[in-house]
Amino acid sequence: MRRKMDKDLLTHLINEVNSMVTEEIKIMEVCGTHTQMIAKLGLRSLLSSKIKLLSGPGCPVCVTEEKYIDWAIEILNRYHVTVATFGDLMRVGGGKGSLLEEKGKGKDVRIIYSSLDIIEMAEKNRGKQVVFLGVGFETTAPIIALAMKTAFERGIDNLYFLTSLKLMPPILHYILKEANNGIHGFICPGHVATIKGADYFKFINREYHTPAAVCGFEAIDIVAGIYYLVKQITQGKKNAFQNLYKRCVKPQGNPTANLLMEEVFNIVDGEWRGIGNIANSSLGINEKYTRFDARNAFVVEDQQVKIRTSCECKDILLGRKTPKECKLFKKRCNPLTPQGPCMVSTEGACTIAYRFGEEV
Amino acid sequence: MRRKMDKDLLTHLINEVNSMVTEEIKIMEVCGTHTQMIAKLGLRSLLSSKIKLLSGPGCPVCVTEEKYIDWAIEILNRYHVTVATFGDLMRVGGGKGSLLEEKGKGKDVRIIYSSLDIIEMAEKNRGKQVVFLGVGFETTAPIIALAMKTAFERGIDNLYFLTSLKLMPPILHYILKEANNGIHGFICPGHVATIKGADYFKFINREYHTPAAVCGFEAIDIVAGIYYLVKQITQGKKNAFQNLYKRCVKPQGNPTANLLMEEVFNIVDGEWRGIGNIANSSLGINEKYTRFDARNAFVVEDQQVKIRTSCECKDILLGRKTPKECKLFKKRCNPLTPQGPCMVSTEGACTIAYRFGEEV
Amino acid sequence: MCIAVPGEVIELFPPEGRVKIMGVETTVNIQLIDDLKAGEHVLIHAGCAIEKINQNYYNDLLDIFKSMVDGNEKEDG
Amino acid sequence: MCIAVPGEVIELFPPEGRVKIMGVETTVNIQLIDDLKAGEHVLIHAGCAIEKINQNYYNDLLDIFKSMVDGNEKEDG
Amino acid sequence: MKDKVTLRHGDGGKHTSILIRDIFHKHFHNELLVNSLDAAVFDGHHGRLAFTTDSFVVKPLVFPGGDIGKLAVCGTINDLVTAGARPLYLSCGFIMEEGFDMKLLEKIAVSMGETCRKTGVKIITGDTKVVEKGSVDGIFINTSGIGVVQTAYQPKSIEEGDQIMITGGIAQHGTTIAVKRYEIKVEGNMKSDCMPLNHILERLQPYMGSIKLMKDPTRGGLATALNEILEVSGKGVLLLEEAIPIVGEVKSINQMLGLDPLYHACEGRMIIVVDKQKSGEVLEEVRRCEGCEDAAIIGGFLPTNLPPKVVMDTVIGGRRIVGPLEGDMLPRIC
Amino acid sequence: MKDKVTLRHGDGGKHTSILIRDIFHKHFHNELLVNSLDAAVFDGHHGRLAFTTDSFVVKPLVFPGGDIGKLAVCGTINDLVTAGARPLYLSCGFIMEEGFDMKLLEKIAVSMGETCRKTGVKIITGDTKVVEKGSVDGIFINTSGIGVVQTAYQPKSIEEGDQIMITGGIAQHGTTIAVKRYEIKVEGNMKSDCMPLNHILERLQPYMGSIKLMKDPTRGGLATALNEILEVSGKGVLLLEEAIPIVGEVKSINQMLGLDPLYHACEGRMIIVVDKQKSGEVLEEVRRCEGCEDAAIIGGFLPTNLPPKVVMDTVIGGRRIVGPLEGDMLPRIC
Numbered sequence A, B: 001m002r003r004k005m006d007k008d009l010l011t012h013l014i015n016e017v018n019s020m021v022t023e024e025i026k027i028m029e030v031c032g033t034h035t036q037m038i039a040k041l042g043l044r045s046l047l048s049s050k051i052k053l054l055s056g057p058g059c060p061v062c063v064t065e066e067k068y069i070d071w072a073i074e075i076l077n078r079y080h081v082t083v084a085t086f087g088d089l090m091r092v093g094g095g096k097g098s099l100l101e102e103k104g105k106g107k108d109v110r111i112i113y114s115s116l117d118i119i120e121m122a123e124k125n126r127g128k129q130v131v132f133l134g135v136g137f138e139t140t141a142p143i144i145a146l147a148m149k150t151a152f153e154r155g156i157d158n159l160y161f162l163t164s165l166k167l168m169p170p171i172l173h174y175i176l177k178e179a180n181n182g183i184h185g186f187i188c189p190g191h192v193a194t195i196k197g198a199d200y201f202k203f204i205n206r207e208y209h210t211p212a213a214v215c216g217f218e219a220i221d222i223v224a225g226i227y228y229l230v231k232q233i234t235q236g237k238k239n240a241f242q243n244l245y246k247r248c249v250k251p252q253g254n255p256t257a258n259l260l261m262e263e264v265f266n267i268v269d270g271e272w273r274g275i276g277n278i279a280n281s282s283l284g285i286n287e288k289y290t291r292f293d294a295r296n297a298f299v300v301e302d303q304q305v306k307i308r309t310s311c312e313c314k315d316i317l318l319g320r321k322t323p324k325e326c327k328l329f330k331k332r333c334n335p336l337t338p339q340g341p342c343m344v345s346t347e348g349a350c351t352i353a354y355r356f357g358e359e360v
Numbered sequence C, D: 001m002c003i004a005v006p007g008e009v010i011e012l013f014p015p016e017g018r019v020k021i022m023g024v025e026t027t028v029n030i031q032l033i034d035d036l037k038a039g040e041h042v043l044i045h046a047g048c049a050i051e052k053i054n055q056n057y058y059n060d061l062l063d064i065f066k067s068m069v070d071g072n073e074k075e076d077g
Numbered sequence E, F: 001m002k003d004k005v006t007l008r009h010g011d012g013g014k015h016t017s018i019l020i021r022d023i024f025h026k027h028f029h030n031e032l033l034v035n036s037l038d039a040a041v042f043d044g045h046h047g048r049l050a051f052t053t054d055s056f057v058v059k060p061l062v063f064p065g066g067d068i069g070k071l072a073v074c075g076t077i078n079d080l081v082t083a084g085a086r087p088l089y090l091s092c093g094f095i096m097e098e099g100f101d102m103k104l105l106e107k108i109a110v111s112m113g114e115t116c117r118k119t120g121v122k123i124i125t126g127d128t129k130v131v132e133k134g135s136v137d138g139i140f141i142n143t144s145g146i147g148v149v150q151t152a153y154q155p156k157s158i159e160e161g162d163q164i165m166i167t168g169g170i171a172q173h174g175t176t177i178a179v180k181r182y183e184i185k186v187e188g189n190m191k192s193d194c195m196p197l198n199h200i201l202e203r204l205q206p207y208m209g210s211i212k213l214m215k216d217p218t219r220g221g222l223a224t225a226l227n228e229i230l231e232v233s234g235k236g237v238l239l240l241e242e243a244i245p246i247v248g249e250v251k252s253i254n255q256m257l258g259l260d261p262l263y264h265a266c267e268g269r270m271i272i273v274v275d276k277q278k279s280g281e282v283l284e285e286v287r288r289c290e291g292c293e294d295a296a297i298i299g300g301f302l303p304t305n306l307p308p309k310v311v312m313d314t315v316i317g318g319r320r321i322v323g324p325l326e327g328d329m330l331p332r333i334c
């Protein structure tokens, strides 16, 4: 019954959207889960062709630097360790291959679902060093912080964290500062906002005069977001901002989670795959927890990785292009032979465009 | 052509033997390889039923004490080692099971063919300790001595020897001293004699007035030995001794091999499975080479093993009984469920009697 | 970028709690949530409850739309 | 108790030598044998030549039998 | 019987005979098997025969709803069924690691025997290998099968409008296995759909003329199977997301793990392509089969002028491509 | 093609299709295989059919005289032949470890393809599984086979005086493998006897009425196979040691290793039990087959009043029992 009502509402909203739009409107969804949901729903096929949905740099796997994967592989090769990781990272290539390939060579790489499982894993395997690969954005960071704090409190001494935790605002500033970014509105990531609060994203409308909405991940959430944004955009309301995910997102987010992050992490510069270094865009490990930092505990060479040049991931991540505008898309570049990070992760914009198509 | 001649000669000799014998004659072949050859040839089926061929304690695997196997298993369980062994030892049970079972549990047990291969194995696996199980009689001992000397000279420090090297004369004295041993003649082990010399066995006729012959291992060698012995026995020549394996065996044996044994080993008491302790019947490792002794290098508990009582191996090894005289033979005791050491090794008297039958 | 699912809290045994997610039950960490009670709904990410979910699930969303359609929406917060 | 096989020495490269054993060739240690020459026969046990074999293979044996049958055998050594 | 499988059990000698007699002949008993030597011999058939093989390497060996043994028998039965064949005979090849638990082996054999008896299929020839510790992870089973193709059935050319039916809820097997493999600590009414499908074939006998193709969506799941059908037919497929049967638990777990149920293996489901005219009747018939109560028509074939792709009308009425599985399914948190 | 087999090659998706197309379909090419979906369908036969299966786990994968692929095809062909059947179709199931060398896989496929073409046998259905590193040691292959029993042949009751023939020198395969497995550093003209035997069957067509039984002495060797025949026939077997064909190198190596050639696997030999009257003719016929020049009559069946055992008259005229393999064959120095 709920579904029926939803579908009517959805159809109504989509029709409204399509009737409102007269000129091309570009909306960027920052979060890879939004990108995936949009593709899974076939939403583009329902929207006017004038509405371009762009996928931003919100797939943590896509933006994880090659060097990070190489570090993990080097640690695996030089030390007698277990590497524990979320499944997401397994396929991603660095300069030296992927963790999936390493596992294929017999290395001890394990997939876990919860970052808290690593506490158990470390406690059960006291004789072996466990290295947890912690990647993600602000949503995942507090959970990794919690794991680190728990390990600290329990005096666990065989667990290390190799982190690549990224922050949203700096990369959005980077995109928004670009004069001709041409993006008319932003769908803000609901789960980052759950932790950091809706206000975390208000700089988008306040500083850059671009409408934005915090959205959840169900069809109605996304369609509502698009409806809201298209309405503001067509009405010229450049300073509009709305939290459409109030059922989870408070203005200030989750204070416990934020305190925890502050205890464990500090803000440092970060390397974004395909984009480069962005100031203050990453979380480093605080001094108190430094003994958990795999980068201190294990000595690995820091090698420069050549970045492929023909791939247009950078432009895609920054909203300048869609996957179909890349010459390699569906040709040389496909999930079997990915040429860039956006085709590697199942959440990458190019993979999603490849798998789910857009128009049929 | 050679074979035709041999067969005629054999038939001639066997007929002669059968015509000479009037009363029961018991001849013991000491060496398991002789036992096996006799069975393989079906020799018993050709000889008069008055001739009893008894199998002596010359299967090194059969007489290797349970404790020895347990030591090897304990080392495997407590230390990160490779155990290298001749295939012979794999199936033999101690109190804790067999090496085959340990291998089945994933332990690193490797079968080698030449004791000199272990030098290569140790050199190629410098990061792991290699324990070689050296069992055998005087034939094998110099080769193990050579391996130890080579390891010493090359400064190999990850190789250890767990030895159970036994000597022939003490056990033969033990048998011969028994008043009613009832053995009329001995077929002496040709390959032990190759190393130690034919004279090594002259105490049999000189001290015990029992005819003996050193024999090789071909059909003609064995038949010739039986012919020779039966002839001496029936003629009452109790002091007869003959080296029938002159093509390999010198009176004093191989001096190089003997010097080497003297350098590496000293004579110590020995435990014989199913029989017990016999003074001066075993080879221990000399002080110079003591660092290769696995019993020093690895700490293992010395546990007492209960010896099965219903098995008649002792009587068989000492020539008092034949396998068929054991109540368990071919019933509860068979190669699938061996009840005693003589059924465990492929060279055990009971295994051989089981596999090759005697009369059909 | 962060898959999360909603679940209903069945039982609490801090630092963990049992939640029901569309017919399946699992145990999650609840240390990031203060004052959680059985019967409440939480958003779960990577084995951890990261926020309570307001029971009036869609109402806020629908309200906003009603207001938008009525033409009197206002900027949030 | 000690399986050994005869082989013909093909080539010497101390401490090892190449031997031919009924159609197959293998390398054995020859350190236990002095003055070994190619063409000679050796007895091989556990990868090691343990003694030279007298070329007049069966002759000694046959001689002994001849003497036994002739009734004039004598104790050895 | 010893409590562990040893290398001797695979050496072809006495131990092997004992194992075969005490476990396999005991649980698979039939005349053809017991009397077979190097090969089993059976009476030939006039018509067409179907022949198939699969190796089963599933981990864990025992899972909610079945075990590797049941799977090995069902899998091959189902491949025969999809060829329109009544399954008659199976071969069975075991490869075991030394030290494998004899009780577990017997449990596996018991479930193979049960599935055989239930379906009237006979294992008539077999092989047992035991390999050294570490050479195989526990046990692998190969089954090959022979069936008689039902005279009324042959694959037909697929036309626009032909309907696509699935005989039950999707993704149950794959999801159950994923939960076990990744040690996801969830509880719920999750179990594999592992099930023999030959009874469906019997029931559909009268409709064989209207059935164009059958396929079991095992590895790679529904999406991959439909893409394979697409390759054969050359005609586009339109799926209706709302029509695809899937139980709530399966949906839920896949959401949690970031996996797509369309790509999870089913081991007791069949895709049936059926003439539109008869599709209602066939659906009713299928739903009467045990375990097929949720059978549904989930889509149909598109005109040839449309691009030959598998597309899906989504729950919100959108349309998207459903490609074959590319790359592994790994649980994600992002 | 990548240079290593990856898990993706076994996921049932695109990589699997590519592997199947580029390696298996390429080397096994035939219409039935290429057109098969879940099962292959072929025309049935009036007469009796034979069905057999074997898994091949040999190490090393490549050995003098063959490789695991050739072995897998020959082994199943030969089991069909021993049932008096002309081999027609094979199934083939690969289980590979991720990281397996793609070139080696192709080499194996090439030798399977070659053996198929040489024998006119077709692989018409297959399966490919790739398991995680460490879950299998390299590659295992299962083949199952179907053949048509030659109308003139059926196993007959064995009678006193029936002759036992072996189609060539024994123990070559087992000895070759033992040398490789135990890394015995010997050189010589040693190679596996691995060979398909279907041509023998063709040649023996006129004598089918006189052939009582056929059996290939694989695992457990000649001795074990004869003991199995003994169990079926209930009649004692008398072997003549001198008559058993065995090449010098094989004899020599087994002497060195303390192993008994009677227990080594043959992979291209067959035991034929034949009526005494026709045994000479049959022997002549067999010897005309390629690779069977050394075929010999090695014994016969004893009267029922003698104990049902396999016995052997030895080279010196003695007689002894030859039991089945009990326990493994391990190289010995004592």
Ligand code: SF4
Pocket: A310, A311, A312, A313, A316, A323, A326, A327, A328, A329, A330, A333, A334, A338, A339, A340, A341, A342, A343, A344, A350
């Ligand atoms: S299609 Fe491939 S090459 Fe092109 S932008 Fe995407 S990932 Fe890069």
Ligand code: SF4
Pocket: B310, B311, B312, B313, B316, B323, B326, B327, B328, B329, B330, B333, B334, B338, B339, B340, B341, B342, B343, B344, B350
């Ligand atoms: S038959 Fe068995 S129990 Fe009897 S003496 Fe021999 S080994 Fe011992």
Ligand SMILES: [Mg+2]
Pocket: E038, F078, F079, F082, F215, F216, F217, F218
């Ligand atoms: Mg066979």
Ligand SMILES: [Mg+2]
Pocket: E052, E053, E054, E076, E079, F038, F039, F126, F127
């Ligand atoms: Mg199949």
Ligand SMILES: [Mg+2]
Pocket: E054, E075, E076, E079, E218, F038
């Ligand atoms: Mg299948």
Ligand SMILES: [Mg+2]
Pocket: E126, E127, E128, F053, F054, F055
């Ligand atoms: Mg078999």
Ligand SMILES: [Mg+2]
Pocket: E134, E136, E137, E138, F134
């Ligand atoms: Mg294992």
Ligand SMILES: [Mg+2]
Pocket: E078, E079, E082, E215, E216, E217, E218, F038
């Ligand atoms: Mg199938």
Ligand SMILES: [Mg+2]
Pocket: E038, E039, E126, E127, F052, F053, F054, F079
């Ligand atoms: Mg078979």
Ligand SMILES: [Mg+2]
Pocket: E038, F054, F075, F076, F079, F218
């Ligand atoms: Mg076979």
Ligand SMILES: [Mg+2]
Pocket: E053, E054, E055, F126, F127, F128
């Ligand atoms: Mg398959």
Ligand SMILES: [Mg+2]
Pocket: E134, F134, F136, F137, F138
């Ligand atoms: Mg391996």
